[in-house]
Amino acid sequence: MYFFVDVFLPLPLPKPYTYQVNEEDYKLLFPGFRVAIPFGRSKIYTGIISRKHKVSPQTYKPKFIDSILDDKPCIYPFQIEFWNWISEYYQCSIGSVIKASLPATLLLESETKVIKNNNISIDKNSLSDEEYLVYEALENTSLNIKDVIKISGKKNAIKLLQPLIKKDAVLVKQNIEERYKPKFQKVFSLNKNFNKPTILKKTLESLKKSPKQLKFILSLIALSDQKNKWINAKKIYEKSCTSASISRSLLKKKLIIEKEIKLDRVKYDGITHPALQKLSDHQNKAYFSLNKELKEKNIVLLQGVTSSGKTAIYMKFIKNIIDKGGQVLFLLPEISITSQMIVRFQSYFGNQVQAYHSKNNLNERTEIWQNVYSSSDNAKVIIGARSSLFLPFKQLDLIIVDEEHEISYKQFDPAPRYHARDASIYLSKIINAKVILGSATPSLETIYNVNKKKYGVGYLNERFGGIKLPEIKTIDLADAHRKKKIKGDLSIHLIDSISKTLESDKQVILFQNRRGFAPILECLTCGHMPQCVQCDVTLTYHKNTEKLQCHYCGYNIPIPVMCHSCNSTNIITKGSGTQQIEKQLNDLFPNIPIARMDWDTTRGKNDFDRIINSFSSQKIKILVGTQMIVKGLDFKNVQLVGVINADHLINFPDFRSHERSFQMLTQVAGRSGRSNQRGLVLIQTYQPNHPVIINVIQNNINSLIDLELNDRRLNSFPPFVRLVRITFKNRNIENLNIASDWFTNVLSQSFKGKILGPVFPPISRIRNYYHKQILIKLDSRASRLHFKLILNKTKKSFESIASFKSVRLVVDVDPY
Template identity: 45%
Template sequence: MATVAAFLPKNCEVCTIMSEHLYADVILPLPLGDLFTYRIPPAFQSTIKVGVRVVVQFGARKFYSALVYKLHNNMPGGSFDLKDIDAILDQQPVIAPAQIILWEWMVGYYCCTLGEVYKAALPSALKLESQTKVSFNPNFEIPEDLPGEEEALLLMLRGHGQANIQSINKFLGKKSALPVIKLLLEKNAVLIEEKIEENYAAKLQPFLFLHPKLGTEQAIGEALASLQKAKKQAQLLEFFLSETLYHPEQKAQIAKKELLEKSGISEGVLRALLDKEYLHLQEIEVGRLDLSYEGEQRIFDLSEAQNQALAAIGEATAQAKPVLFHGVTSSGKTEVYIKLIEEQLKQGKQVLYLVPEIGLTTQLINRLKRAFGAQAGIYHSRFNDSERVEIWMNTLHEREQSFRIIVGARSAALLPFRNLGLIIVDEEHENSYKQFDPSPRYNARDVAVVLAQIHRAAVVLGSATPSFESYFNVKTGKYALVELTQRYQNISLPEIRIADVRQATKRKQMKSLLTPDLFESIEKALQNDEQVILFQNRRGFAPYLQCGTCGWIPKCTNCDVSLTYHKNMGAVTCHYCGHTQTMPANCPECHSTEIKTRGFGTEKIEEELSILYPDARIARMDMDSTRGKKAYERLIYQFESKQIDILVGTQMVTKGLDFDHVSVVGILNADQLLNYPDFRAFERSYQLIAQVSGRAGRKNKQGLVIIQTSQPEHPVLLDVVANDFTRLFNIQMNERKMFKYPPYFRLAKVVLKHKSRERLNMGANQLAIRLRKLFGFKVLGPEYPLVSRIQNWYQKEIWIKLERDQKLGHSKQQIMDEIKAVRALPNNSSLLVYADIDPM
């Protein structure tokens, strides 16, 4: 921890030397639409650069680490006092020049600010913000008549020296202790100070060196002779010499931990050698990243179909066209990607490999390390701040050991690549690539295409079930299409059957949640020592509870949703805000004990299966069972190594996982997907069902997929059975063109939030009237969404359909101007409004 003054240069007298005025426009990590200009003191003028972080004061007290966007000699207009930059935090820029170009595009396209992009892109440890510190004024004498809270706080501060606002709130048991602090400030009893906290610290490790006074063979011999009576010390020194001076690799040092573990000698013996100045201890910076790989590296040869796809991708990327790589499940797309990566690495280029979920990095990184060793690394949000900083710097700067392949989820697209040659967006149809909250609400797939253009890199979008927008871009000539229509080693596509739940229920043939066909198929798979995946896109035990007498349903106190029952927790919880309460024993309305569960989630399926198949090893993969950092990887490993027979899961089990022994896949409730009120419902249903179906029969034999539904004649299900993506696409395109939906029109969603329903309605109507004057019938709403209140914020939505051929940038600016105008109206200052472009 250090004060702002600690970052100032030692020779402060040079600050008085006058030179030509130089100014910096900086980006603050705040949702502000403007850049802010600061004066550069003469002492900093020779060292400041675009892209470095600087400490600046913003407002009366706050300090932030801002990013230098531009250097210039233009004195800003206006009558305000210009502040100086207080400190420079970096010797070299922490962002790459291409990033600024990308950020500017994101600001223009996604209706956000540079500050929001800066905050989203950089690891938290690189974004410093001052904290208010409160300390006791030693010149103040505590009077006897001081109120209790004030006296308690002063005594605490006098004992502890200093405290931040959060710890004071906790100490006093208040949501905000600011009124108490204000009273003490007025009495001059406390002092206020802003401090900057440096969140990143290099990882240091103690290493042992031979002391300089033992620099000759003679000195070493004399040292060993002096240790004749201290046998353990002599043994440790001899071991050190064998591991360093006399080692074939001529190592100069050895890690302290390694020396003690290998020699088996205690730390007390080592201390004696340090005291005698035979060895010397020094802390050396070591990285947190795993840059080692000792396994065998091998890249497999491609099949004829894969080679043809590889050549076609090469031809398309040579014409600077994005490529949509449409390959059926288990067609070997990853092996084609590996060949593409190999070509880029030979040219000294970097590769970005995007996946929709963090969990997918586990299997993928293992395959890439087998091909490219330590050149492959991962970047995602489950790393701690320090690890993310090191990967950031590793990507930005050329080092002896650097990751040349970065595998990551959507945030990896914002890394500072210095020499990017290829971007792969795997499972490009996934809506996980879309950032929903907070701003910037970007789609990493689309950002990847722009990033590739900036770097003049190749970009390949891969999927077995492409998004309709990407496939439309192929039809209009914007993207090139490369298809891989046969599975690797000519393995057959799975057999897909539709099981009618309605008929099975009517005939009383259901085995708990399973139709007879699915029950018998699972039983047969277990007898053959094969594995099963069951998909249900609901976590928890039951979606809701209901009183059997009066119909009461427990609702969230903060959100307009029913609470989900989690039997393992013995509680009902809200999946929007996290509000949790114990399972009700009685109905609060009629006091009946007839509280029943309705519907079923993954927890209930797991319990029912343990009754139906008592000898089977059953596991669950959902958000609840994979909360730990390594929990997902552990589940994947257990399933791969056949320690699990049946895996029950949510969407997590549908995405890109490759298992050798899965023969049966069951989709337990397809109706839930098909009946969702969204214009993309059929597209997403097809994608999800086709993707989870692709987990079956991947290597040894044809798999079986059973889809349970009450709508066996539904056209989407018939298209899945026929594997007819084109038919579904054509029908949906006709409907979307007729009703003016993407990809024929662009969508902008304006979301308004307020804690008062009346204020929300007033502000939403005001904005809708203004937008209709600009866009007419293309404005829909305002309407409440499916969930109209989340975390006590009521919300409404206004949807705007924009023609693709009109000036999109101008239309978006008009939308933002109207939002700003409505927020400036009386009583609207607390109204939250934002625009989401291309919402999913």
């Protein structure tokens, strides 16, 4: 009898592959085990077993697995079910889901190693120059493919190695190396034989002629106590002013003993306050309301105005869960807010809190993964961005999605293109957990589900401590320009308000949702604007690097002295980004510390924390930023918030632009006046009477919801339909047109729903790939299931046509 296992590979493959195992391994293996498997001619990958069976595949002969990597399954069954749902719903390969789910340290791949064959001698004169260089290098050490490319200067290393392989001069092997490296710390303790006072006294007397060794022993005794007799080597060296040579001498004399202990890279050493913040009457009312709803429904919405104290309510729910031994996942839309939230949570829950996001290095991510898998005491509360949804929770009882309306919860590239809020709701169904969605400005999808009684709801309609919501005023930019009451991009009214705020020792936030210095550089003589050579966009001027840069592919050129088209020197910038606003502020307020928070200033691991901490400690008085500054940050001393131009948000060509602009403006306004004094928000706009602006001023979310729901119902947009966007990409525009037309025609023959396109998107070329899109509207669950079957059949037919092989197909479900 033969035994088989189906294995998921971390590759964009349409299905798992079947491998053969012996009877002994078959009894040992279960779904969730990691195995090293050969795939292709010689490559070895880490695969995840999805099921075991005794049915041989009909179309190919199965290979044997190479080795078993675990003693027990490292993936829980619910994770495999969750991966399958993500793959099926979001129309992506299971391999791409696995790559997004597991730390790279758990997905080992073999590396090609080239070694010299010492059993064969060859005539070196018969080798080409490049072959000779490689062969000589192999005399001393083995090489990987990158080494061969570097030594030879040739890009095609395999082609170069082929003659050497045929001559048996070199051997090619596949090696798997462990990438995770635990962190260890050396510690010392006094030998147990010398614990008795009489023996210890004799020992100390014997060391009088070795003063440094004596000092080491005395320091070790001073640092030791009943609870901890093992002391960090670094601490002893510092206290005794000694080095490793002294400890080696003492080890030889057997006066001390040493060992290495494994350290947790992510550890909290601060002070904890176990007593939670006392809830106000309004918070208690919302808490009991949600508690009641959670007994009947699995998903509830906590809708509370900005600074109403939603986090304190979350904490009470979290405490209830971890007191019962459960785990909690607290999702945040941006890494920028995790640092503030972590500090707050750790002050109450201490080492039970860990953060998981893309800024963690590989070893940190692996350790958090292992802690969550084992449900250890230091991983009861996980605060993280969307990727933390894939962690191996052993007992996840509650998922909190804070700022649930945020677009950052949607993954756009690469696959899987999932929405963390929606995926968390499905995950909660699998593991029978509860979900709390929180926001001051909930998404229309969530409001729609509340109205249908699908979700429960609790409200917080006033700020904590009875603080009033900020006063919101508009500044008419058309009027300011006409009366010449504007300097650069800042109206005189806004400048005066900034001055008054600074005089009262308060802080200012200015919001401009565009990075760089200026989006356009234009020649006034011929009208030429420098374009990206790889994308259909103008290059953005970045003043700090004095370069024009593409924000899509990274292409950049030095700032031109003269026009590339007519050689004129009459060149100006148009439009404003955060860099230009920062410069204008520095000119107006030269002695005031000003900082900028955008993608350019927050690339490093600790850049977010550095800027936020400096602003929180009032070292920075004015903070200019993009949408990073509007998401849940809490600054007690901010009195004034200014929006440089609200029209960019409102007029954006997207069916959600009004909803998103309301959310963003309300959220940025919520950063103002979060302590005792009422805040002020000034919105610069050319449309002061626009319904979105009026609703933001009146904090009238219900009016906006009614308008938007009515509009979307009439025009068939979410939440009344589901959208699927299919993007075609190719370097050849003619081939792209033929391929997209063919796909649309074949799809429309079987599917009778609404298909819009194919059309070129606003930016039709990125990284030298032309793009075309079609948009499908699905109005019922039956039509969604029917469409998926048709889509998969059409994709298979499309991929079988030779002329379309170079056309890349990207399916994005719920692309908003």
